[in-house]
Amino acid sequence: MKKDGMISFVQKNKVHIISFLIPVILMLIYYIYRKMVPFGGSSLLTVDLGQQYIDFFSYFRRAILHDPSSIVYSFSNGLGGGMIGIWSYYLLSPLNWLLLFFPGTHITSGIMLLTLLKYGLASLSFSWLIKKNSQISGVLIVLFSISYALMGWTIANQLNIMWLDILFLLPLILNGLIKILNGGKRGSYIVWLTLAFISNYYMGYMVSLFIILMFCFLVTDGFVNWKKVRIQSYSFVTSSLISGLLASFILLPTFVSLLQSKAQYTVTTFKWKFDYFPLDSLAKFFVGTFNFSQMPTGMANLFVGSLPVLGSLLYFFDRRFSTRGRIVAGMITLVLFLSLCFQPLDLLWHAGQYPVWYPYRFSFVVGFWLLWLASRVFTNEFRLTKRSFFGVGVILIACCAYIGIRLKRFDNFLTITNYGIGVIFLVAFVVILFFYTRYKKMCTIIYQA
16 A cells, blocks of 8 residues: 555656756766765865855854753854854745764765755745646656756855755745735745745845745736735735734844945945846856856856747747737846846846845846746747747847847856757757647657657
């Protein structure tokens, strides 16, 4: 009976299980290839992870297991100081408790396990979201989930391990928001948003801004009447406030701590200027565009794969979706892309402080947004119409031509080989979609065979 129950569970959740396992296995193979501890002498402990975070994790184990009094105040903090800021930014991820099972000499292996687990949970969470809220097939769910977990932002920021929780929390928060807007219970949204604030207030702040944009899109896309909008707005606002209040036990002390430290450097005046020409960010959609030189002052890491990019573009030409929904989606897309280069918006996402290294830390929401739009397009009813084909074709040709002409401008992170690979994949997916929509019955028979 137990065996039958397990088989039934696996069959029912095989899409989620595969979505979880593939990113974990891929990254584990990479770590083994690079001879990371415990598979060799190398490790993930580089840059800030090796210079700062490893000490914080060691302190975490010591405080929990041996010296609880140091949780609030520690003489290891300079000449002695409060530890609330350290905990709220670096150490409150619930997954950190796994480190308690790794002795100090093996904590590096524990950090690798945490990193792999967060990759897997991000993919699992996204697959769960789109399976519940879209009509795309199992294969596409897996592909999009892997794209989400392994997008450019994740690879570039995996050493900032305390940020990675937000990747698996964001889909859960959005699913909770969708429940609220459909008149369901508010508990799911409140719990996951509260956990985001507690896990890392910085990422929680960014998600709050993005959730406001998602609320505007979902309400507009599903508009029925203004009475319903008022009810939805009330539920959204009150639920968000409850979440903030529940997390206030850590947010308020953190805010006081910040007033005495980092908040003193918040920018109160800014210039209305672009950091670079907006279209230059398109170069970051090509594979292999992240390297060490991009860490301190590079552009946002936007790579999510060719199919999600193509799907997000097709959304705006797809008449299955309401015109008002597509207009609002276009406005949100414009806001997100301007945020990648327009200084006031960039500062807003970063709570008024320019990042020191790892710029455009909020860009994970751009990848999420593109994947969300694409997941709405590739359903069984999808057809690549002539209008969509030519519209998206013109955009892709123009964008690729722009990057190709200015390739020397991006030679510090985009090689001609990677540029060519990106163009080939885009063309290949357009051709595949073209033939699939015209010979769908034949493709379905081949797929089922």
